Amino acid sequence: MKNKKLNVAVIGCSTMGQLHMGGVIAKEAANLYAICDSAQEQIDACLEKLSVTPERIVTDWRDLVDDANIDAVVIVTPDQTHLEMTEAFLRAGKDVLCEKPMALTVAECESMIKTEKETGRRLMIGQVCRCTPAFVLTHKLISEGRIGELYFVESEYAHCYDHAHGYNNWRVNPNRHAVIGGGCHAIDLLRWIAGDPTEVYALANHKCLPDWPVDDCTIALFQFPNNVNGKVLTSIGCKRNYTMRSVFYGTKGTIICDNTSPTITLFECGEPLENGEAGYTNPQEIPVEVNNHNVTAEIDLFIDALINDTPLPVSSKEGANTVVACCATVESAAKRQPVKINYPEY
Numbered sequence: 001m002k003n004k005k006l007n008v009a010v011i012g013c014s015t016m017g018q019l020h021m022g023g024v025i026a027k028e029a030a031n032l033y034a035i036c037d038s039a040q041e042q043i044d045a046c047l048e049k050l051s052v053t054p055e056r057i058v059t060d061w062r063d064l065v066d067d068a069n070i071d072a073v074v075i076v077t078p079d080q081t082h083l084e085m086t087e088a089f090l091r092a093g094k095d096v097l098c099e100k101p102m103a104l105t106v107a108e109c110e111s112m113i114k115t116e117k118e119t120g121r122r123l124m125i126g127q128v129c130r131c132t133p134a135f136v137l138t139h140k141l142i143s144e145g146r147i148g149e150l151y152f153v154e155s156e157y158a159h160c161y162d163h164a165h166g167y168n169n170w171r172v173n174p175n176r177h178a179v180i181g182g183g184c185h186a187i188d189l190l191r192w193i194a195g196d197p198t199e200v201y202a203l204a205n206h207k208c209l210p211d212w213p214v215d216d217c218t219i220a221l222f223q224f225p226n227n228v229n230g231k232v233l234t235s236i237g238c239k240r241n242y243t244m245r246s247v248f249y250g251t252k253g254t255i256i257c258d259n260t261s262p263t264i265t266l267f268e269c270g271e272p273l274e275n276g277e278a279g280y281t282n283p284q285e286i287p288v289e290v291n292n293h294n295v296t297a298e299i300d301l302f303i304d305a306l307i308n309d310t311p312l313p314v315s316s317k318e319g320a321n322t323v324v325a326c327c328a329t330v331e332s333a334a335k336r337q338p339v340k341i342n343y344p345e346y
Helices: 015-026 040-049 079-091 106-119 133-143 184-194 295-308 316-335
Strands: 006-011 030-036 056-058 072-075 095-099 123-126 150-158 199-205 217-224 228-235 246-250 253-257 263-268 284-287
Touching (some): 006 015, 006 295, 015 295, 072 295, 079 106, 095 295, 106 123, 106 316, 123 295, 133 184, 133 253, 133 263, 150 184, 184 217, 184 228, 184 316, 199 316, 217 316
Parallel strands (some): 006 072, 030 056, 072 095, 095 123, 150 228
Antiparallel strands (some): 199 217, 246 253, 253 263, 263 284
């Protein structure tokens, strides 16, 4: 596929869909060939903001499935639609970037991976925290050993859904547990840095959004490889600004970061200070770009992988394993007991 400009279709004209479209437009090797949304008003609002006019604009995604001009599809639609759309486009010979979460159940993820294998196409999952500048730098520093060996990691998905029901209330769905739909960001971040957790013990309650069909607060304790402990908070009813504050504790230092601040804080063990205090009492504030939904980088990586036939940065298996950990968390909270996390043989 080298030297070929890819025709890309984006399904979903929401704000996130528009961000993905912007990423496609910014990529020299890609062409925003088609856009789709079931609501014409969403399309109209989107077109007002785009710097280009796609060749095809449709309200039914099925109209694009058999379009031989389309090379790749970006799916930015409600979670419960991912399975049907992804499999249809894979079977039609398109490569797919599907927004997180990959699906709402492990069985759906397994089906999507099976279809990917059968068709020989490629499926990437949009776990965008892996492109967030602060988290990318944190991953790099930890990989370099700057804070020694990890022993505790924590992250939180705190996002008030009071006024964020989604278009046509798509987020208010009994099958879309907050941990799977939103907390997957924090769980995937910790998986990316600390590895696949093997066990989870979670507790949940339902006090902030009593009219919603799912628990609105879940605390999960994880056992990660190499005896690393972890914790994730998922709160969709919190009365505060959105944040994914995360802390990584190592034997030689600590990193505090999030996706909305212009710096990350790095504590490193060093020589004692002149006043006798430990070196880590003088933390470094390292500047980072604030880009908490860096889908431009995500699109860039996706297109490059397709053109150069290189591994996808977030494979279908990676996306599925995050859903596996999320579903085990929901199960643990329901049972109020620890649950072993069993990853399928895909």
